[in-house]
Amino acid sequence: xxxxxxxxxxxxxxxxxxxxTRRLVFGVVYQPNKMDAYGWFMExxxxxxMAHRFMKLNLSTVIDTNHDNVPNGSxxxxxxxxxxxxxxxxxxxxxxxxxxxxxxxWQEIVGGKLNAYSMEIMVKKTPATxxxxxxxxxxxxxxxxxxxxxxxxVEIDDNGRxxxxxxxxxxxxxxxxxxNSVTQETSGHSHRYIIGN
Numbered sequence: 001x002x003x004x005x006x007x008x009x010x011x012x013x014x015x016x017x018x019x020x021t022r023r024l025v026f027g028v029v030y031q032p033n034k035m036d037a038y039g040w041f042m043e044x045x046x047x048x049x050m051a052h053r054f055m056k057l058n059l060s061t062v063i064d065t066n067h068d069n070v071p072n073g074s075x076x077x078x079x080x081x082x083x084x085x086x087x088x089x090x091x092x093x094x095x096x097x098x099x100x101x102x103x104x105x106w107q108e109i110v111g112g113k114l115n116a117y118s119m120e121i122m123v124k125k126t127p128a129t130x131x132x133x134x135x136x137x138x139x140x141x142x143x144x145x146x147x148x149x150x151x152x153x154v155e156i157d158d159n160g161r162x163x164x165x166x167x168x169x170x171x172x173x174x175x176x177x178x179x180n181s182v183t184q185e186t187s188g189h190s191h192r193y194i195i196g197n
Contacts, residue, residue, distance in 0.1 A: 047093070077098065081093070111145075138153070140193060146171065162180050172187075173187045
């Protein structure tokens with residue numbers, strides 16, 4: 001499953017779809033057999049078990065904002081494991097659709113400040129030998145935020161984690177990059193970006 005012994009991790013995965021009319025957000029909570037930002041991965045059976053355990057909880061009390069442990073009123077409306085042939089998600093991925101009811105939380109989502117699911121979990125790590133290739137420098141285009149996008153370049157360490165990066169100048173500004181999946185905030189917003197696809 002992961003590396004060794006028990007550990008607590010905070011894992012983050014970007015929101016992929018926003019339905020502004022119904023205040024719904026959709027995204028992958030976890031994708032199997034893919035290294036995450038911690039250098040961990042899960043097999044498909046473990047991802048499915050995790051998704052099923054989540055649905056047994058009192059769901060109105062488990063969704064908070066930025067791990068503040070204060071329920072924000074959001075609740076799941078869909079939870080499924082993507083199947084072969086799904087046009088939007090990799091097979092075996094746990095996908096969650098969440099209804100956002102709090103106005104402040106919703107504004108942070110549409111403004112790009114909240115742009116990912118982040119789960120805090122207790123895991124039992126198991127040693128695994130995997131082979132993967134790290135491309136030390138990656139480039140791409142960020143997702144749109146505030147009606148513009150940027151080109152980006154990031155440096156990656158041997159574990160696949162972002163060391164540093166920067167975006168091009170667009171709309172009169174640029175962004176520094178210090179973590180996987182999102183730029184630093186500049187001019188009141190940030191941008192999501194994807195590496196390693």
